[in-house]
Amino acid sequence: MNARQNAVKSIGTQVTTRSGLVDYQTRDLTEIYASLVFTEAVQKERLPAEVFESLQQTVRCGGGLDPTIAPIVAAAMRDWAMEHGATHYSHWFQPMTGGTAEKHDSFLTPSGFLKAIAKFSGNELIRGESDASSFPSGGLRATFEARGYTAWDPSSPAFILQNPNGATLVIPTMFVSWTGDSLDQKTPMLRSLDVLNREALRVLRLFGNTTANHVECTLGVEQEYFLVDRRLAIQRPDLIVCGRTLFGARPPKGQELEDNYFGAIPERVLAFMTEVEFELMKLGVPIKTRHNEVAPGQFELAPTFESINLALDHQMLVMQILRQTARRHGFVCLLHEKPFAGVNGSGKHNNWSIGTDTGENLLEPGDTPESNAQYLLFCAVVCRAVHKYSRLLRLSTATPHNDFRLGAAEAPPAIMSVYLGKEMTDILDFIADGHTESEEAPHSDEAQRAIGLPILKKLKRHSGDRNRTSPFAFTGNKFEFRAVGSSQNSAAAVTVLNTIVAESLDFAATRIESEMAGGKTFKAAVRSVLAEMIREFRPILFNGDNYSQDWVEESERRGLPNLRDTVDCLPVFTEPESIELFGKYGVFTESELHSRQEITAENYCMVRGIEAASMIRIAQTMILPAVIRHKVNLLPGLTTVTQRKIMQELDEKLDMLVQAIETLKRRLAGVKPEMSVMEKATFYRDSVQKGMYALRVIADYLENLTEDEIWPLPSYAELLFIR
Ligand code: ADP
Numbered sequence: 001m002n003a004r005q006n007a008v009k010s011i012g013t014q015v016t017t018r019s020g021l022v023d024y025q026t027r028d029l030t031e032i033y034a035s036l037v038f039t040e041a042v043q044k045e046r047l048p049a050e051v052f053e054s055l056q057q058t059v060r061c062g063g064g065l066d067p068t069i070a071p072i073v074a075a076a077m078r079d080w081a082m083e084h085g086a087t088h089y090s091h092w093f094q095p096m097t098g099g100t101a102e103k104h105d106s107f108l109t110p111s112g113f114l115k116a117i118a119k120f121s122g123n124e125l126i127r128g129e130s131d132a133s134s135f136p137s138g139g140l141r142a143t144f145e146a147r148g149y150t151a152w153d154p155s156s157p158a159f160i161l162q163n164p165n166g167a168t169l170v171i172p173t174m175f176v177s178w179t180g181d182s183l184d185q186k187t188p189m190l191r192s193l194d195v196l197n198r199e200a201l202r203v204l205r206l207f208g209n210t211t212a213n214h215v216e217c218t219l220g221v222e223q224e225y226f227l228v229d230r231r232l233a234i235q236r237p238d239l240i241v242c243g244r245t246l247f248g249a250r251p252p253k254g255q256e257l258e259d260n261y262f263g264a265i266p267e268r269v270l271a272f273m274t275e276v277e278f279e280l281m282k283l284g285v286p287i288k289t290r291h292n293e294v295a296p297g298q299f300e301l302a303p304t305f306e307s308i309n310l311a312l313d314h315q316m317l318v319m320q321i322l323r324q325t326a327r328r329h330g331f332v333c334l335l336h337e338k339p340f341a342g343v344n345g346s347g348k349h350n351n352w353s354i355g356t357d358t359g360e361n362l363l364e365p366g367d368t369p370e371s372n373a374q375y376l377l378f379c380a381v382v383c384r385a386v387h388k389y390s391r392l393l394r395l396s397t398a399t400p401h402n403d404f405r406l407g408a409a410e411a412p413p414a415i416m417s418v419y420l421g422k423e424m425t426d427i428l429d430f431i432a433d434g435h436t437e438s439e440e441a442p443h444s445d446e447a448q449r450a451i452g453l454p455i456l457k458k459l460k461r462h463s464g465d466r467n468r469t470s471p472f473a474f475t476g477n478k479f480e481f482r483a484v485g486s487s488q489n490s491a492a493a494v495t496v497l498n499t500i501v502a503e504s505l506d507f508a509a510t511r512i513e514s515e516m517a518g519g520k521t522f523k524a525a526v527r528s529v530l531a532e533m534i535r536e537f538r539p540i541l542f543n544g545d546n547y548s549q550d551w552v553e554e555s556e557r558r559g560l561p562n563l564r565d566t567v568d569c570l571p572v573f574t575e576p577e578s579i580e581l582f583g584k585y586g587v588f589t590e591s592e593l594h595s596r597q598e599i600t601a602e603n604y605c606m607v608r609g610i611e612a613a614s615m616i617r618i619a620q621t622m623i624l625p626a627v628i629r630h631k632v633n634l635l636p637g638l639t640t641v642t643q644r645k646i647m648q649e650l651d652e653k654l655d656m657l658v659q660a661i662e663t664l665k666r667r668l669a670g671v672k673p674e675m676s677v678m679e680k681a682t683f684y685r686d687s688v689q690k691g692m693y694a695l696r697v698i699a700d701y702l703e704n705l706t707e708d709e710i711w712p713l714p715s716y717a718e719l720l721f722i723r
């Protein structure tokens with residue numbers, strides 16, 4: 001038996017035991033929830049009233065923190081954290097690596113000869129200095145001026161991360177260079193929230209809303225992932241190094257029987273999920289649903305939506321806890337967008353909405369004609385934004401991993417479109433065609449009711465009919481952006497979304513104001529601006545099957561962009577339109593956009609480079625020797641002419657394998673240091689990646705010819721089905 005078969009055997013005899021870690025019997029769920037978070041309630045209990053008020057003011061409305069309260073807040077946090085076993089604190093940030101970063105500092109500070117005190121000052125809470133030289137900055141700073149700063153984000157509460165031997169107080173922060181350029185995902189996202197708030201309030205005031213003080217986005221992120229038994233995963237260098245399989249013949253059974261989706265969750269997996277949820281619950285992450293996904297070995301969890309900044313931090317924690325907990329359960333959790341060829345990849349559906357601090361969801365119809373006009377305007381504004389800036393939205397999902405998923409007839413395609421459903425589309429059509437109040441609506445009942453906007457009659461709540469193939473779907477009272485990849489930080493996508501929606505709100509408000517200045521009533525102005533917008537963004541609306549070839553052709557006729565991969569997307573970062581948009585709203589400076597372009601391109605090259613090198617190594621040191629051994633074993637047994645045909649085929653394919661390895665090596669060597677990063681990225685896609693594909697095809701073919709006992713890599717069937 002080889003190592004692979006041994007692993008299979010040991011998994012086969014494993015029994016799931018109760019860990020005792022998760023204890024819902026003696027502890028109340030509601031008591032566990034957020035027990036490791038420095039919540040508003042804890043703050044209220046531990047801070048002097050005026051300090052608490054001042055902090056809450058900053059949390060709610062942003063702006064600077066009163067520096068005089070920082071030491072008081074820090075001391076309260078420290079005491080609370082130490083009572084929960086924390087010995088260290090850490091500024092926690094989201095650099096451009098895609099993950100999170102943390103550096104732990106001890107509370108313990110020497111004070112006098114062999115004496116120490118526990119210290120955590122206001123300054124230590126507010127600001128950290130961090131060597132930025134090892135984080136991607138895309139040329140924003142040279143190594144000699146490597147200082148980067150982490151700055152406390154009071155709108156996301158501090159929390160405690162436990163480990164088997166202790167605990168750390170974690171402070172969510174932004175990460176900026178000493179010149180103030182953002183080096184992270186959070187800073188621009190917070191900036192985008194500010195402008196969205198400003199422009200949305202402007203529109204609300206036009207509608208006569210004087211009570212809302214703040215508009216905020218809500219976000220609920222569904223997370224898909226794969227679980228693979230660790231004993232098998234560690235025998236796949238490609239999974240360990242690249243997070244995805246680079247080889248693997250298609251198994252006799254994939255996902256075609258569709259017997260996995262929403263099927264009974266295997267007990268061992270359920271034990272894992274329960275512990276994940278328990279850990280997340282302590283951190284105040286409101287996980288709501290869990291289920292099997294479409295592909296074998298694929299699962300999903302989703303939280304209840306939250307205010308967007310908190311939801312994003314929680315999303316990062318979800319990924320971290322999934323990975324950590326998997327290890328404890330003998331699994332490897334694969335968050336890669338496409339770990340297995342031929343079965344569905346994993347995405348991250350971003351459910352996004354906007355609402356007021358008075359509790360109104362602006363994407364939900366109301367009870368009065370005015371509120372329905374407002375509802376339609378907000379929906380229309382989002383559609384306009386997606387139409388006008390669909391390339392930017394596409395860019396926000398571009399990673400070398402997600403390239404294998406988008407457009408692979410499973411996930412949403414790379415072509416951006418908006419699904420509104422028939423009723424809503426009819427209403428918009430009706431408005432766009434300029435019908436007046438007295439005219440009969442030729443469309444559905446819904447459109448009948450919408451006759452003569454703005455004196456809309458009561459609109460039914462959106463029926464929420466679903467189109468699973470759409471990359472950007474209106475689902476009742478929120479939009480669901482499905483193109484984001486499973487391992488991505490959603491902040492990139494929502495930063496773009498917030499900004500482009502802010503721009504459209506700005507556009508709508510300005511147009512309504514100018515129509516009114518020209519003598520129109522408010523209602524007439526809203527109607528004509530709506531009609532104007534709808535006529536403009538109509539091509540982005542698509543209710544049909546996004547996976548079909550027809551749509552590819554139809555979208556081309558409509559003039560919609562089809563940016564197929566990351567390399568296609570890269571130029572969008574620094575197009576004049578992008579620089580103008582992000583500059584105008586202060587979300588990214590031009591140099592920040594250049595830096596992000598550089599980081600994305602470099603990351604693309606590194607990922608493909610590592611994958612290609614891994615393939616060569618695996619092919620040379622594992623696959624080639626296995627096939628040769630197989631050949632040698634086989635040789636003496638082949639006696640007849642027919643039997644020798646087996647050898648002939650093996651020899652042919654072996655030659656092809658050797659050639660494919662050589663070709664890939666040659667292509668990889670074709671990446672020259674003098675190339676610009678864009679040239680490199682293009683070369684990786686057009687030359688290296690094709691070489692990788694060719695090598696895989698022949699290696700996978702040989703997997704089906706080689707004796708099972710000899711084949712070193714756990715097979716797809718083993719990885720996907722054995723748990
Ligand atoms: P699906 O059919 O896509 O699974 P669900 O109704 O289960 O849809 O909701 C998916 C996600 O949408 C959940 O995370 C949920 O919290 C989130 N969601 C619901 N309402 C809103 C909202 N107003 N804003 C943001 N997210 C929301």
Ligand code: MG
Nearest residue numbers: 222349480482
């Ligand atoms: Mg969904």
